[in-house]
Amino acid sequence: MVSQLTTSERQYALVTLLLLGLGGLAMAAMGRGDPIAVHGYIVLLFAIGLSFVVMAGYYAPEPDKDRLSRYYDDPTRVGIVLSIAWAVVGMFVGVWVAALLAWPDLTFDQAWASFGRLRPVHTSGVIFGFGGNALIATSFHVLQRTTRARLPGQFAPWFVLLGYNLFCVVAASGYLIGVTQSKEYAEPEWYADIWLVLVWVTYFLIYLRTLARRKEPHIYVANWYYMAFILVVAMLHIVNNIAVPISWSSAKSYSVYSGVQDAMVQWWYGHNAVAFFLTAGFLGMMYYYLPKRAGRPIFSYRLSIISFWGITFFYMWAGSHHLHYTALPQWVQTLGMTFSIMLLVPSWASAGNALATLNGAWHKVRDDATLRFMMVAAVFYGLSTFEGSFMAIRPVNSLSHYTDWTVGHVHAGALGWVAMITFGSIYALVPWMWKREAMYSSRLIEVHFWLALSGTIVYVFAMWNSGIIQGLMWRTYNESGSLTYSFIDSLVAMHPYYIARAFGGLLFLLGAIVAAYNVWMTIRQSKLEAAQGKEDADIPLFARDAVQAGE
Amino acid sequence: MELEKRDRVTGRTTTGHEWNGIEELETPIPRVVFFFLGATVLFSLICWVLYPTWPLGSTFTKGVTGFDQRNLVTEQVAKADAERASAWAGKVETMSFAEIEADPALMQPVKEAGRTLFVDNCAVCHGVSATGGPGFPNLTSKSWLWGGEPEAIEETIKVGINSTNDDTRVSQMMAFGRDGVLAPEQISNVVTYVRSLSGAEGDAAKIEAGKEVFAANCVACHGDNAKGSHDVGAPDLTDHFWIYGGDVNSVYTSVYSGRQGHMPHWDARLSPLQVKLLTVYVHTLDGAPQ
Ligand code: HEM
Numbered sequence: 001m002v003s004q005l006t007t008s009e010r011q012y013a014l015v016t017l018l019l020l021g022l023g024g025l026a027m028a029a030m031g032r033g034d035p036i037a038v039h040g041y042i043v044l045l046f047a048i049g050l051s052f053v054v055m056a057g058y059y060a061p062e063p064d065k066d067r068l069s070r071y072y073d074d075p076t077r078v079g080i081v082l083s084i085a086w087a088v089v090g091m092f093v094g095v096w097v098a099a100l101l102a103w104p105d106l107t108f109d110q111a112w113a114s115f116g117r118l119r120p121v122h123t124s125g126v127i128f129g130f131g132g133n134a135l136i137a138t139s140f141h142v143l144q145r146t147t148r149a150r151l152p153g154q155f156a157p158w159f160v161l162l163g164y165n166l167f168c169v170v171a172a173s174g175y176l177i178g179v180t181q182s183k184e185y186a187e188p189e190w191y192a193d194i195w196l197v198l199v200w201v202t203y204f205l206i207y208l209r210t211l212a213r214r215k216e217p218h219i220y221v222a223n224w225y226y227m228a229f230i231l232v233v234a235m236l237h238i239v240n241n242i243a244v245p246i247s248w249s250s251a252k253s254y255s256v257y258s259g260v261q262d263a264m265v266q267w268w269y270g271h272n273a274v275a276f277f278l279t280a281g282f283l284g285m286m287y288y289y290l291p292k293r294a295g296r297p298i299f300s301y302r303l304s305i306i307s308f309w310g311i312t313f314f315y316m317w318a319g320s321h322h323l324h325y326t327a328l329p330q331w332v333q334t335l336g337m338t339f340s341i342m343l344l345v346p347s348w349a350s351a352g353n354a355l356a357t358l359n360g361a362w363h364k365v366r367d368d369a370t371l372r373f374m375m376v377a378a379v380f381y382g383l384s385t386f387e388g389s390f391m392a393i394r395p396v397n398s399l400s401h402y403t404d405w406t407v408g409h410v411h412a413g414a415l416g417w418v419a420m421i422t423f424g425s426i427y428a429l430v431p432w433m434w435k436r437e438a439m440y441s442s443r444l445i446e447v448h449f450w451l452a453l454s455g456t457i458v459y460v461f462a463m464w465n466s467g468i469i470q471g472l473m474w475r476t477y478n479e480s481g482s483l484t485y486s487f488i489d490s491l492v493a494m495h496p497y498y499i500a501r502a503f504g505g506l507l508f509l510l511g512a513i514v515a516a517y518n519v520w521m522t523i524r525q526s527k528l529e530a531a532q533g534k535e536d537a538d539i540p541l542f543a544r545d546a547v548q549a550g551e
Numbered sequence: 552m553e554l555e556k557r558d559r560v561t562g563r564t565t566t567g568h569e570w571n572g573i574e575e576l577e578t579p580i581p582r583v584v585f586f587f588l589g590a591t592v593l594f595s596l597i598c599w600v601l602y603p604t605w606p607l608g609s610t611f612t613k614g615v616t617g618f619d620q621r622n623l624v625t626e627q628v629a630k631a632d633a634e635r636a637s638a639w640a641g642k643v644e645t646m647s648f649a650e651i652e653a654d655p656a657l658m659q660p661v662k663e664a665g666r667t668l669f670v671d672n673c674a675v676c677h678g679v680s681a682t683g684g685p686g687f688p689n690l691t692s693k694s695w696l697w698g699g700e701p702e703a704i705e706e707t708i709k710v711g712i713n714s715t716n717d718d719t720r721v722s723q724m725m726a727f728g729r730d731g732v733l734a735p736e737q738i739s740n741v742v743t744y745v746r747s748l749s750g751a752e753g754d755a756a757k758i759e760a761g762k763e764v765f766a767a768n769c770v771a772c773h774g775d776n777a778k779g780s781h782d783v784g785a786p787d788l789t790d791h792f793w794i795y796g797g798d799v800n801s802v803y804t805s806v807y808s809g810r811q812g813h814m815p816h817w818d819a820r821l822s823p824l825q826v827k828l829l830t831v832y833v834h835t836l837d838g839a840p841q
Contacts, residue, residue, distance in 0.1 A: 146570040220570040291573045297558055300578035301566050330620050331603040331611040338595035338604075345588045352581075360560030480660030481635040486670030488679055539571050 001074050002057025004067065009155040013054045016159065021047035027191070030249035035179045036191065039170050039251070046166050069541050071144045075157040077433050079137025080426060081523075082165055083130055084516045087419075090125025091509040097122050098505045102498035112176040120175045120187045126414065127185065127277065129168045134422045135281040136161055136203070139226045141429060142288040143207065145538055146223060147214030156206050163199040167192055179251045183266050185273050186240050190253040193241040200234045215541075221304045225284030228312055232276040240269035260327045264320065271319035278413065279381075280311065282421050283350055289425040290374045291357055294364060299356035303349050310346025314339050321392035324401060333394065340392030344385060351382035369445040373424030376453060380416025384409060399471040404494065408463025415456040415508055423448065423515055430519055432538075434526035444518045451511035458504030466497035643831075644824055648701035651831055658835070665832025668825055672817070681836050685796055686812065691836045692792040696722070698781040705830040711816030712784065719816060722784035727768065728807030737764045742802045748777055748789040749797065 002010065024047060027040030100106050100115045107113040140157060144150060151157050171188040174180065180187040188196075207227055211219060243253040257265050291298055298304060320328060320336030355378050358365055365375050387409050391400045400406060427445055431438050439445060473485040473493060556565045556574070563576045599605065602614040632640075639660045643651060651657055670679055676687045683689035688696065697703050697712075697720060710716045713723075727733040733741070737760075743753040744761025765777070772785040779787035786794060795801050795810060817826060 146573070148571070216568075216570055218568050218570075220568075220573065221575075288573070292571075296560075297565055297574035297576050299576055300580065301575035302580050303578070303584070304575070306580060306584075325620065329603075329611070330618075331606060333620075334598055334602045334604045334614075338598050341594055342588070342591045345584065345591055348587070349580075349584055356578075360558075478660075478663055480639060480663055481631055482660065482664035483667045484663075486667045486674070488670050488674055 001078075002054055003060035004063050004072075004074060005057075005154050006062060009153070010054060010058055012155045013158070014051060014058075017047045017051045017054065021051070027249075031251070032249075034250050035174065035177050036189075036249065036251040038177055039174065039179075039191070042170060042173060043166065046169070050162065068150060070150070071141075071538070071541065072151045072154060072157070073141065073144075073433055074154075075161045076137045076141045076429075079133050079140070079161050080430060080433065080519070082161075083133035083137060083422070084426070084512075084519055086125055086129025086133060086168070087512045088509070088516055090122055090130050091505070091512050093118055093122040093125055095502060095505045095509050098498065098502040102495060102502055111178070117175050117178065120180065120184075121172045123185060124168065124171050124175070124187065126419075127273075128171065129165075131278065131281075131418055131422065132164060132168070133161075134426065135226075135229065135277075135285070136164060138285050138288070138425055138429065139207075139230075139281075141433075142220075142222050142226065142284065143210050146216065146220040146288065147210055148216055148539065148541055149210050149213040150541060151206060152209040152213065156202055160199055160203045160206065163195065163202075167196045167199065170195075174251070181241070181243065181253065181255065183240065183255070184270055186237070186266070186269060189251045190241070190243050190245045191251075193237065193243075197234070197238060200230065200237065204230045204234060220287075221298070221301075221308065222284040222287040224308055225280045225287065228308075229276050229281035229284065232272060232280070232312075236269045236272050236276070240265055260329075263323055263326070264328060264332065267322035268316075268319035271322060272315060274413075275311070275315035275318075278418050279315075282418055283311075285425045286354055286374065286378065286421050289421075289428045290354055290371075290378070293368070293371045293374065293424070293428045294358055294361035296357050296359070296361045299353050299359070303353045307346040307349035307353065311343070311350065314343040314346065318343055318392065321397065324392075324394050324397040337392050337394055340389050344389040347385035347389075348382055351378050351385070354378040354381075369442065369449040370424055370427040370439075372449055373420050373427065373445075373452075376449075377417050377420035377424060380412055380420065380456070384413035384417060387412065399475070400467060403467040403470040403474075404463045404497070405467025405471065408460050408467055411456070411463065412460045415452070415459060419508070419512075420452060420456075423452065423511075426515070426519065430522050434523055436522055436526050440518050440521035440525055444514050448511040448514045448518070451507050451514065455504045455506070455508030455511060458507065459501050460504075462497045462500035462504060466494045466501075469493055469497075640824060643827060648831060648834070652835060658831075661828055661831050662835070665828045668821070668829055669832055672821070673829070676814075681833070683794070686794065688794050688812075689792055690833050692790075694779075694787050694790045694792045695781065696779070696784040696786055699834070701830050701834045703781065704833050705826060707814065708821075708826050708829055708833075709816060709818040712814035713811055714814065714816040716816035716818065720784060722812060724772075724785070724805060724810040726807065726809030729809070733764065733768065733806075737761075738803065738806050741765050741769070742799060742806060745777070745788050745806075746797065746799065746802055749791055751797070 005013065021044050024040045024043030024045075028037045028044060029040070031037035031040060096106070097115060097118050100118065104115075107115070111117070140151060167188070170192045174188060174192070179189050181189055186193075204227075207223075207230060211223065211227075242257075243255045245253040255262055287298070287304070317339035318336055320332045321340050322336075324333050324337070355375070358371075358375060361371070365371050391397055391405070391409060400409075427439055430436075470490050470493070473490040474483075474487075476484045478484045556567065557563070558565060558574075558576055561576060561578070563578055565574045565576055568575065599612070600614065601616045602618055603611050604614060605612045636644075639657055642654075642657055643661060646654075646657075651661065669677075669681065673681070677683050677690055678687070681690040683692075693699060695703070697707050707720060710718045710720060712720045714720075725732070728735065728738050740757045740761035741764040742761070743757040744765055747753045747758050747761075765773075766775075769777070772780055772783050773788055774780050774785070777788040779785045786792075791797070793801070794812065795805050817829075821829070
């Protein structure tokens with residue numbers, strides 16, 4: 001892979017790694033005794049490790065000019081592998097924290113294994129590690145194919161992908177040693193946040209520069225979504241993470257916001273992270289891989305447009321529904337509630353647009369588990385956005401808030417929508433990337449599909465039950481006007497559901513492991529039979545004559 | 552202009568654009584989308600008219616209902632309190648402990664409310680059925696540190712033990728070994744003696760020697776007969792209930808390193824009525840786990 005880089009790109013890489021390594025060294029030296037030093041060593045090791053990789057290929061001959069007439073897919077390939085690896089790790093920790101809720105003693109008396117530390121490893125592992133890598137990998141692929149332009153350089157995409165993974169590693173390792181800003185989904189501390197800003201701005205620039213070089217007259221809708229994802233996440237990340245470190249040699253910082261303002265900024269961030277990371281980005285994925293795989297045109301161009309702008313506009317206001325019945329002024333809650341209701345329309349329009357695109361391809365949905373993954377994802381997207389709008393209504397929220405219902409809702413979206421669309425897209429993309437006819441085993445895709453679907457259903461039903469029981473127990477009064485149940489009583493009632501959830505999650509995790517195996521075998525086969533590799537079915541960069549319809 | 556393309560399945564024309572094989576149909580937006588958009592916007596408009604919604608500089612639109620969640624909660628809590636007061640809580644506030652416990656009709660709601668309060672606030676330490684655990688006393692044992700009268704229990708709950716309250720009860724079992732007051736041999740003896748008081752077997756000579764150590768060092772707090780003292784919160788060492796465990800190691804540690812249990816004070820967190828309910832609840836716990 002290094003041999004594909006030009007000599008000057010190799011030099012860029014080495015200089016960047018040198019700077020990064022020095023940064024790590026400084027952190028390690030200045031932060032003696034502070035957790036930031038641990039991160040300094042991790043950064044240093046990362047830089048040294050990658051330098052070896054670059055140096056090993058440093059004297060390889062320059063790549064031929066031919067490469068400029070092909071798409072640049074190496075970062076996408078690596079991104080897919082990283083995404084799957086994070087999926088297995090993140091979901092494994094998910095099953096672990098699920099088990100901890102059922103059997104709290106599983107911490108083995110180790111601080112790092114406590115629920116509070118493992119939980120963010122799970123959430124960041126799956127959202128940023130699994131989801132984020134999949135988004136980066138697919139966005140580079142989709143961007144090039146739909147603009148018919150090659151990525152502008154070969155260094156920047158690597159900087160984005162590997163820099164992003166460094167962020168993920170620093171984040172996850174930090175939680176284990178107790179480094180956190182205690183803002184949900186924004187737990188990493190100030191130095192990791194600053195690094196992510198550099199990575200993210202580069203990501204956005206790659207997008208803009210490639211779009212500027214596009215040879216298609218119009219920008220495909222998938223790219224709008226990917227761009228909204230990149231742009232808004234940058235904005236959210238910067239605003240929510242403004243903080244003052246207690247010193248340059250300490251991992252600890254204090255947010256510039258306090259009290260209810262802090263809560264509002266956090267949930268404006270948190271909710272839009274769901275909107276633009278877990279929704280917009282994955283809609284971008286769906287808008288490319290679903291019609292590609294189904295071989296069908298998008299049902300309605302206009303519907304794509306209004307749902308894009310609807311989602312972008314309405315979501316921005318909805319975050320306060322996370323703070324119903326709190327110290328947040330009531331007018332902000334009313335706004336959040338009503339915008340959450342209106343948000344349902346563009347959300348369902350997107351889901352409907354995806355499902356209607358399958359008209360004329362339903363026989364493929366039946367036979368092809370890959371396409372079925374994407375179809376089910378669109379259905380779960382519709383279901384969980386409906387549920388979300390419903391839960392945003394204040395009286396409903398007074399029952400659901402703080403209960404497992406929320407967790408069930410999150411996972412209907414996370415497992416049913418985010419993970420399913422990602423697995424579907426990966427199954428479509430891997431054979432294209434490794435020049436194979438198909439995945440190593442379509443039976444294993446089928447197995448994965450049923451594991452994933454049953455796992456999701458078990459998980460979501462368990463949490464609906466436990467959430468509603470919990471909510472009701474907390475508000476049940478006896479005749480004498482006292483609360484009938486104590487909090488511990490509700491925990492006792494949750495126990496069987498927690499076991500069921502852990503089981504559902506285990507099924508889902510098994511599915512992810514099956515996927516990892518299948519992808520691995522596909523890649524291996526591709527290497528074994530590299531010679532008889534299948535030719536690219538994509539429309540080539542320069543020629544426009546060979547237009548095929550459908551696939 | 553490219554040639555107009557038509558999709559075979561739907562018969563619709565495409566927009567004429569194509570991206571790596573993906574096309575888009577010219578399908579108009581289905582009517583129902585506008586219908587639902589209208590419905591949700593209408594719902595929102597109604598909410599905006601009824602409830603506080605839009606910021607206006609330093610204030611906001613109040614909505615025609617004048618609805619305010621804070622007032623609502625205050626009113627509802629006041630109403631519920633009033634109902635409870637007239638039903639039974641008022642009596643609890645005014646009646647003496649003896650009167651309350653003698654009134655079975657009143658004890659029913661008191662026990663219900665008491666249990667929920669206890670399990671929500673106290674069970675983390677004392678256990679759901681109040682039987683305690685290592686380091687936390689069993690409240691059903693009737694072997695009281697500070698006395699079993701309701702007044703004593705109420706005081707403990709209010710001010711706590713070794714707590715941050717100014718009037719806290721102070722309980723201190725000294726570190727006889729660590730502070731060098733007693734030699735290891737003496738400690739070993741007194742431990743054997745103390746354990747023998749509740750029936751544990753032990754070397755007779757050690758028990759005899761331990762008895763002397765006890766008389767010289769321990770009776771000030773634990774009393775001549777080792778039955779404890781409610782004035783300093785020293786436990787009865789002759790019964791089968793141990794806070795920290797009755798095996799040799801635990802008792803040795805108690806004497807060697809001392810003990811200083813911590814029980815938070817609740818006067819700032821719970822209302823006088825709640826403390827009273829808890830007092831009656833704890834006082835009438837009937838030994839056996841519930
Ligand atoms: C193997 C499957 C999974 C299992 C067993 C699992 C389990 C869990 C558990 C036990 C929690 C903590 C719930 C609590 O605090 O009560 C949690 C939270 C969360 N998980 Fe998962 N999870 C899985 C997959 C995923 C995936 C794939 C995603 C996203 C792509 C995800 C996103 C989240 C989020 C966002 C939260 C925080 C929810 C909240 O704060 O309400 N999970 N998960």
